[in-house]
Amino acid sequence: MPIQVLMPALSPTMEKGNLAKWLKSEGDTVKAGDVIAEIETDKATMEVEAVDEGTLGKILVPEGTADVAVNTPIAVILNDGEDGSVDYASVKPEASKAAAAPQQARTAPSAAAEPPKPLAAPEPDVPEGTEMATMTVREALRDAMAEEMRRDETVFVMGEEVAEYQGAYKVTQGLLQEFGAQRVVDTPITEHGFAGLGVGAALAGLKPIVEFMTFNFAMQAMDQIINSAAKTRYMSGGQIGSSIVFRGPNGAAARVAAQHSQDFSAWYSHIPGLKVVAPYTAADFKGLLKAAIRDPNPVIFLENEILYGQSFPVPKLDDYVLPIGKARIARPGNDVTIVSFSIGMTYALKAADELAKENVAAEVIDLRTLRPMDTETIVESVKKTGRIVTVEEGWPQSGIGAEIAARLMENAFDWLDAPVTRVAGKDVPMPYAANLEKLALPTVAEVVEAAKAVLYR
Amino acid sequence: MAVAQNQAQDLAQSAAARQPAVVRADGAALANMTKEQELSAYHLMLLIRRFEEKAGQMYGMGLIGGFCHLYIGQEAVVVGMQMALKPGDAVITGYRDHGHMLACGMDARGVMAELTGRRNGYSKGKGGSMHMFSAEKGFFGGHGIVAAQVPLGTGLAFAAKYRGQDNVSLTYFGDGAVNQGQVYESFNMAKLWNLPAVYIVENNQYAMGTSLARASATTNLSKRGAAHGIPGEQVDGMDIRAVKAAAEKAVAWCREGNGPILLEMLTYRYRGHSMSDPAKYRTREEVEKVRNEHDPIEQVRRRLIESKRASEDDLKKIDARVRDVVNEAAEFATHDPEPDPSELYTDIYADEAR
Ligand SMILES: Cc1ncc(C[n+]2csc(CCOP(=O)(O)OP(=O)(O)O)c2C)c(N)n1
Ligand SMILES: [Mg+2]
Numbered sequence: 030m031p032i033q034v035l036m037p038a039l040s041p042t043m044e045k046g047n048l049a050k051w052l053k054s055e056g057d058t059v060k061a062g063d064v065i066a067e068i069e070t071d072k073a074t075m076e077v078e079a080v081d082e083g084t085l086g087k088i089l090v091p092e093g094t095a096d097v098a099v100n101t102p103i104a105v106i107l108n109d110g111e112d113g114s115v116d117y118a119s120v121k122p123e124a125s126k127a128a129a130a131p132q133q134a135r136t137a138p139s140a141a142a143e144p145p146k147p148l149a150a151p152e153p154d155v156p157e158g159t160e161m162a163t164m165t166v167r168e169a170l171r172d173a174m175a176e177e178m179r180r181d182e183t184v185f186v187m188g189e190e191v192a193e194y195q196g197a198y199k200v201t202q203g204l205l206q207e208f209g210a211q212r213v214v215d216t217p218i219t220e221h222g223f224a225g226l227g228v229g230a231a232l233a234g235l236k237p238i239v240e241f242m243t244f245n246f247a248m249q250a251m252d253q254i255i256n257s258a259a260k261t262r263y264m265s266g267g268q269i270g271s272s273i274v275f276r277g278p279n280g281a282a283a284r285v286a287a288q289h290s291q292d293f294s295a296w297y298s299h300i301p302g303l304k305v306v307a308p309y310t311a312a313d314f315k316g317l318l319k320a321a322i323r324d325p326n327p328v329i330f331l332e333n334e335i336l337y338g339q340s341f342p343v344p345k346l347d348d349y350v351l352p353i354g355k356a357r358i359a360r361p362g363n364d365v366t367i368v369s370f371s372i373g374m375t376y377a378l379k380a381a382d383e384l385a386k387e388n389v390a391a392e393v394i395d396l397r398t399l400r401p402m403d404t405e406t407i408v409e410s411v412k413k414t415g416r417i418v419t420v421e422e423g424w425p426q427s428g429i430g431a432e433i434a435a436r437l438m439e440n441a442f443d444w445l446d447a448p449v450t451r452v453a454g455k456d457v458p459m460p461y462a463a464n465l466e467k468l469a470l471p472t473v474a475e476v477v478e479a480a481k482a483v484l485y486r
Numbered sequence: 487m488a489v490a491q492n493q494a495q496d497l498a499q500s501a502a503a504r505q506p507a508v509v510r511a512d513g514a515a516l517a518n519m520t521k522e523q524e525l526s527a528y529h530l531m532l533l534i535r536r537f538e539e540k541a542g543q544m545y546g547m548g549l550i551g552g553f554c555h556l557y558i559g560q561e562a563v564v565v566g567m568q569m570a571l572k573p574g575d576a577v578i579t580g581y582r583d584h585g586h587m588l589a590c591g592m593d594a595r596g597v598m599a600e601l602t603g604r605r606n607g608y609s610k611g612k613g614g615s616m617h618m619f620s621a622e623k624g625f626f627g628g629h630g631i632v633a634a635q636v637p638l639g640t641g642l643a644f645a646a647k648y649r650g651q652d653n654v655s656l657t658y659f660g661d662g663a664v665n666q667g668q669v670y671e672s673f674n675m676a677k678l679w680n681l682p683a684v685y686i687v688e689n690n691q692y693a694m695g696t697s698l699a700r701a702s703a704t705t706n707l708s709k710r711g712a713a714h715g716i717p718g719e720q721v722d723g724m725d726i727r728a729v730k731a732a733a734e735k736a737v738a739w740c741r742e743g744n745g746p747i748l749l750e751m752l753t754y755r756y757r758g759h760s761m762s763d764p765a766k767y768r769t770r771e772e773v774e775k776v777r778n779e780h781d782p783i784e785q786v787r788r789r790l791i792e793s794k795r796a797s798e799d800d801l802k803k804i805d806a807r808v809r810d811v812v813n814e815a816a817e818f819a820t821h822d823p824e825p826d827p828s829e830l831y832t833d834i835y836a837d838e839a840r
Contacts, residue, residue, distance in 0.1 A: 218701070
């Protein structure tokens, strides 16, 4: 039976890729392990190896084709003795059809296809009529670092695979080429060591950007982040501080299970001495990363792998810097407040769309910074709506939602018409199985339901 | 592959060193293997290779998600080490763990079903590729955080000694992991308390896209225990006979109460670091050269044929058996149902109180 070669998934979050090049032609014999084609994703170019022996019968997707969905048949391999005169449409993929084959559990929210409307002007300091460029979160972060590195030669980037490999998630793409190996430093795998070394360099006046391949690995460095970076200014009576950014992807990725899928927002936000930033839009990522690099304090800058590839409008300004500590009203409304941050915003915004269909006007607040938290913006909104739902992917106990609830008890008790309600990740380690993973994360439906509950609908 | 030796002197005098062994032309000590041992090593290495190829294929079809690190090329290390173990010994490693599990005797169906996230996987579908365990087989995981298994494996050795057993623990880690501080904290305690810990560095030359020389100030990793008084040696990890000889010596050294020992296995991974590796850091020729000249399975195959211990036909039969086992595992893992949704909340606390 002829065998279909399918467009492979080459990373946990890949949904489509470009078929850059065919290295074999129709009629060529192929052995298992031969490289037959090259595929480009937003992260990298990769080789496709044949897994079966035979003859390359027909190329179904020509080279140069962009956006080929994962699992699309791209070619057919014929076994010995088979000729090319097959009805290709009827050729079955080699695998048994995997009745319940879980596809990529988390389809990236549709923002990429449909960039959100430029929301109530990103910031007051964007002049009327400023031109917008559409860019991905990944590009916005890279541009922010590059701009700050051009501006201040004490700024440098350090981390695993940041230089020659161009970043494990390609966030530091091109920085080595522009700034050289002294300022874009590949480290050994030694998080505690290089985080501490970074803090030391910061104590001596440099401005390190320490990239953690993911924040899961920053746990190795927790002592240096908290006991050294966060506390030295205090312990030295204000003499010595560290202007340092710890950045990298945080939160659940797709199908990587408990040790690689967790949200540390609440952990870091607990620590006096740290600032904690967790944006959602590319514009906010850019403006806040620039602010974080300039900030004289240690800043934990939480990114999100699933957001990296999403596109948003970003103001075309020479120096777009946003204030740390200011929330943003992403969508105004009078009936109920939904407050979230980072990827939680995708649930919040979709829930607001759903609620609008039922004539409920939700006000959606994007916190952007978790510490210092912009209590005022939340309180002002609650004064208007009297009802609030918090949304986060992290665990509920002592989470960001719990903190907001406490602040509202202290600052807006009389304005509340319903209990503060939290939507959070389930109180379990992240499971690997596709169905359980879905259950462990919050859903848009849960947010809608919570909003209706506080509205007593 | 070059083999150097920097045996500590006391190691050379250990009873363990008096194993019957042949010496290869380049001086490497090789184990004598019986026909049965050679055939079973061939079988097991081939099982690992075919299993991994199948896993790679299933990943490409979306049946396996997340990270998936294949062991192809390194098979001789785990198979040779395993030949020196006895029941009650413990094994622990990082995320490149499928080969270790098969070598420990774990069922291919259960491993594959864990890769697809199904209910009959070794962790009921909750752990996935990087986090799998078998209490029954003495396999303690499957760990996703680079080098975290090193203190854990040291603790397994501590427990063996504490209980007065003559069991050992094998702790595997990579050439990238050797630079984590906790490795040296472990070395110090292991020697301080003379724990029966065999540390095995699987030096496959790269940590993701970083070659050993780009991350390590000194590149003879077998010497990394020297400051703590831990003897070490470099071993040709592509030759099962060299691995087996080193394994037997090291395990005996530990069982005799001499404390920890370090083996640096010189090996190579043919595939990318994980499935999404652009492989820009090495040439295709480099991979091909190792594959053509040092392949661990091919070496055994050739020897079996040349020594007339097995015929082409005998080996074809083994190949067919291995393919059957792997296909059956894939079939099982494809159709096994996902876990029951109620499993989301189980296995968090021993007493399940919440
Ligand atoms: C503490 C920590 N940092 C970073 C990572 C990401 N990471 C996963 S594997 C890897 C490379 C490890 O290489 P090596 O130790 O040589 O093992 P190999 O993959 O070659 O088997 C890195 C950096 C991680 N899982 N844990
Ligand atoms: Mg390695």
